[in-house]
Amino acid sequence: MKRFVILGLPRSGTTYLMSLLNAHPDVICAGEHFNPYAVIDDKEDDSHAAxxxxDKDPVGHMHRFFENAAARGAFSGGFKFMIGHNLKVLQELAADPELSIIYVWRENRLAQVSSLIKAFQSKKWAQTKADAHIQRKIVATPRQISHRWHEYATFDHLIALWLAGLPNPKVTYEYCDLFKPGFEELICGFLEVKHHRRMKSALVKQGSNAIEDRFEDPRPIRYYFNQIGLGSWLETEI
Known part of the structure; x- marks a missing residue:
C-alpha cells in the first residue's frame, strides 16, 4: 500500500482534498489523527483514553493507522497532518523516505484568513449543504488579518524549505490547483491508483469567490491591502 500524508495549514484546501480522495474506492484518507483535542478518523474520538x-506513542499510532488501512484493502492510505499537531510525527516523516507527502498551500492569504475567522466564529469547519451561513458576512479588522496572514506565510515558507531537503516522494499544490480540470488524474497518478469517475467532493464553498464581498465592512480592508500592494487578493479567487 502506498502511504501518504496531506500536510498544510488551516483553510488551505486539505479537507477538500481529503473528501475528494475518499470518493475513490481504492483510497482511504482519514482526518486529523493528531489533532490535539481528538483523534479524527471516520468519527471523532475526543475521549481521554483515545x-x-x-500521544503516548504517536509514531506507533501512525504505523497502526497504515496497517489498518492496508488491512481494509486500500491501495493507498493516508491522513491529514496540520502544523502544530505532533513534532514526533513530523520528524518520522523525514525519517521514512518511502512515505509520500502532499503539501497544500494557499496564495491568497486574505481568502485563507477570512475563511479561518468565519470558521472560528461559526464553529462550522466544513459543510455539504448550502445554508444562510455561506452568505453571512465576516467582521474583521485589517490588523487582525495582517497578524494571521504573515504568520501563515512564514509557516509556508519554512515548510517549503524543509520539504525541499527531504528525499520523500512529494508533490505541492496551491489551493486553486485543486479545482483545475485534470487535477483528479494528477493526484491519482501520484498515489499510483487509477482515476475513478466517482471522484468528487461533496463539500460546498463557505463564502463568496469574490473575497472583498465576504466582509461586513470591506472598506478598511480594501484600503489596507491596496496600500501594501496586495489588492489582487480582494478579487475573485477561483
Missing part, C-alpha cells in the same frame, strides 16, 4: 493512547 487522546492519551495516541
Amino acid at each position: 487522546v492519551l493512547g495516541r
Whole structure:
C-alpha cells in the first residue's frame, strides 16, 4: 500500500482534498489523527483514553493507522497532518523516505484568513449543504488579518524549505490547483491508483469567490491591502 500524508495549514484546501480522495474506492484518507483535542478518523474520538493512547506513542499510532488501512484493502492510505499537531510525527516523516507527502498551500492569504475567522466564529469547519451561513458576512479588522496572514506565510515558507531537503516522494499544490480540470488524474497518478469517475467532493464553498464581498465592512480592508500592494487578493479567487 502506498502511504501518504496531506500536510498544510488551516483553510488551505486539505479537507477538500481529503473528501475528494475518499470518493475513490481504492483510497482511504482519514482526518486529523493528531489533532490535539481528538483523534479524527471516520468519527471523532475526543475521549481521554483515545487522546492519551495516541500521544503516548504517536509514531506507533501512525504505523497502526497504515496497517489498518492496508488491512481494509486500500491501495493507498493516508491522513491529514496540520502544523502544530505532533513534532514526533513530523520528524518520522523525514525519517521514512518511502512515505509520500502532499503539501497544500494557499496564495491568497486574505481568502485563507477570512475563511479561518468565519470558521472560528461559526464553529462550522466544513459543510455539504448550502445554508444562510455561506452568505453571512465576516467582521474583521485589517490588523487582525495582517497578524494571521504573515504568520501563515512564514509557516509556508519554512515548510517549503524543509520539504525541499527531504528525499520523500512529494508533490505541492496551491489551493486553486485543486479545482483545475485534470487535477483528479494528477493526484491519482501520484498515489499510483487509477482515476475513478466517482471522484468528487461533496463539500460546498463557505463564502463568496469574490473575497472583498465576504466582509461586513470591506472598506478598511480594501484600503489596507491596496496600500501594501496586495489588492489582487480582494478579487475573485477561483
